[in-house]
Amino acid sequence: MSWRSPLLTSIPPHVVAAADYMALARERLDDAAWAYLDGAAADERTDAANRAAFARLDLQTRVLRDLRGGHTRCQLLGMALPHPLLLAPVAHQGLFHPDAEAATALAAGVMQTPLIVSTLSTLGIEAIAAQTSGPLWFQLYAQPRWEDSLRLVRRAEDAGCRALVLTVDAPVAGVRNREQRAGFALPPALAPRDLQDCAPLPPGQPGTDPVFDRLMAVAPRWEHVEALRQASALPLLIKGLTHPDDARLALEAGVDGVIVSNHGGRTLDGLPASLDLLPAIVQAVQGRVPVLMDGGIRRGSDVFKALSLGAEAVLLGRCWVHALAAAGALGVAHVIRLLQEELALTMALCGCRDLSEVRARA
Numbered sequence: 279m280s281w282r283s284p285l286l287t288s289i290p291p292h293v294v295a296a297a298d299y300m301a302l303a304r305e306r307l308d309d310a311a312w313a314y315l316d317g318a319a320a321d322e323r324t325d326a327a328n329r330a331a332f333a334r335l336d337l338q339t340r341v342l343r344d345l346r347g348g349h350t351r352c353q354l355l356g357m358a359l360p361h362p363l364l365l366a367p368v369a370h371q372g373l374f375h376p377d378a379e380a381a382t383a384l385a386a387g388v389m390q391t392p393l394i395v396s397t398l399s400t401l402g403i404e405a406i407a408a409q410t411s412g413p414l415w416f417q418l419y420a421q422p423r424w425e426d427s428l429r430l431v432r433r434a435e436d437a438g439c440r441a442l443v444l445t446v447d448a449p450v451a452g453v454r455n456r457e458q459r460a461g462f463a464l465p466p467a468l469a470p471r472d473l474q475d476c477a478p479l480p481p482g483q484p485g486t487d488p489v490f491d492r493l494m495a496v497a498p499r500w501e502h503v504e505a506l507r508q509a510s511a512l513p514l515l516i517k518g519l520t521h522p523d524d525a526r527l528a529l530e531a532g533v534d535g536v537i538v539s540n541h542g543g544r545t546l547d548g549l550p551a552s553l554d555l556l557p558a559i560v561q562a563v564q565g566r567v568p569v570l571m572d573g574g575i576r577r578g579s580d581v582f583k584a585l586s587l588g589a590e591a592v593l594l595g596r597c598w599v600h601a602l603a604a605a606g607a608l609g610v611a612h613v614i615r616l617l618q619e620e621l622a623l624t625m626a627l628c629g630c631r632d633l634s635e636v637r638a639r640a
Contacts, residue, residue, distance in 0.1 A: 286605035289612055296576050296597040296613045302604035303374075311373045313460035315599060318543035319452030324551070325543030328574030331551035335583050340629025348631040350622050354568060354591055355441055355513045355534060357413055360390050361618045362585065362633060365610075366572050366593035367417035367443065367517075369398030372468040374603040382602060383410035385610035394443055394593070397430065402471040407437040415441040417517065419448070420498035424505070426476040431510050433472070442510060443537065447518025449497035450489060452545040500531055507532040515570070520555050522562035529566055535590075536563060538571040542595055553584060560588030578620020582628065586639040 286302065293299060304312055318325035350361040365386055372378040378400040386393035387410030395406050397419040407414055416434035421427045431442060454462075482492045507514055515535035516528045528536050538556050540549040549555075552573030560569050571584055572593035584592050594617070601609030630636045 286609065289605065289608065293612070294616075296601070296616055299597070299600035299604050299609060299613065303600040306603050307374065310457075310460045310462040313454075313456045314370070314373060314462050315596065315603070317454055317456035318547065319454055319545055320547035322456070322543060322547065324540055324547050324549045325574075327549075327551040328540070328543060328553070329576070331553040332574055332577075332580045332583055335553070337579065337582070337624070337628055339627055343629040343631075345626055345629070345631045348622075348625065350618055350625070350633065352591065352633050354392075357392070357440065359392065359413075359591075361614075361621065362581065362589075362591035363614060363617055363621075364392040364394060364415075364570070364591055364593045365598060365614075366595040367394040367396035367445070368595065368599055369396045369470070370400055370464060370468055371599075371602065372400030373464075374599055375606050377606060379406045380409045381607040382598075382610055383407075383412075383414075385607040385614065386410055387412035388607075389611050389614040391614050392440075395434075395439070397472060398470045399472060400468050400470065403430075403433055403437045403439070405471075407439075414439045415443055417443040417445055418506075419445055420502060421473075421476050422479050422496040423477045424502070427502075427506075428509055429475070430472060431506070431512075435510065435512060439512065441513040441515060441534075442506070443515045443517050444498070444503065444506060445517045445541075446498060446503075447520070447539065447541050448545045450493045450545075452541070452547070454544065500527060503528070503531040503533065519559060520549060520552075522558045525559045525562040529563065533567060535568040535570060537593065538569060538573075538589075539593070540573055542573055553587065556584065556587045556589060575617075578617045578622070579624045581617060581621045582624040582630075582636060585633060585636045588637065590637075 352359050352362045375381050383406045390412050392413040394415040394417050396417050416439040482488050513534040516533050517537035518539050519525050519536050525536050538552050538559050540552050552571050556571050563569055568590035570591050571589045575592055576597050581592050598610050598613045601613045
């Protein structure tokens, strides 16, 4: 991996919104890394739908309200946070910045923003934890051997992670044609550190189906969610829910939170936007556990819209990775600050003193 132009050491004056980092990131990444970051599955319709859903939803102002003492603070799974923004798990961050997840963790700690560490991180969980004073969560992709999954959970616990996030919507990889056309292949030097001691996927057997008899044979099922719930005292969230019935099954399995997500459109193209899926899952959960969401958030007003539909918090994805690629930890911290400030301004102009008043609009 090589960077085509130097990383920024200060924020240019024209960078005033999270979206402004996109062009800067494109300048600094080669075609293959950009295809991995910016691409999605198949014809990328779901990725586009995520953004379009926010554009369709209008805001409503309220005026002359007493908003003194207002704030963006929230409580989430026993954690007091300055805002409802989390950094979503993003794999292979060494593709985007030489310091990889260490830069992201530094920014997250400064901004007291929960960072969800990916199973597919370039750096190991212990090295990432050493770089931040902020709350860490750990995202788990279930491994072919269940004992390897449990070993990853124990390492996350020992590193001080405060929640587990089991991703369930990618048992097989999406058809990412843009990556294929760009010839993307992960450089061996950037192989995920945490998977070095995990068993690889078993080889396929002649005459068997590579999807159903190989990949899906070791994919997680509901009994694995229940086993994970029993194996760790950490709060457990499921990421990747799109159907209300699956949300109800998650509650039966004992989860502490659900994350509405279509994986940024990177697995199955043709799914509805995450924002459009959110209300039905909020209705199914009925306040028993927090509902979070991700997909397409670029503005503080987007955050406001998600919360107004019942989300407790949101996960940010590509917007901060663009900033990471352009300016490292400085860029990531800047994006978090921009979105928090935009959220506060949107709340003020819509007459909401705190996040409970935003959610009351659901």
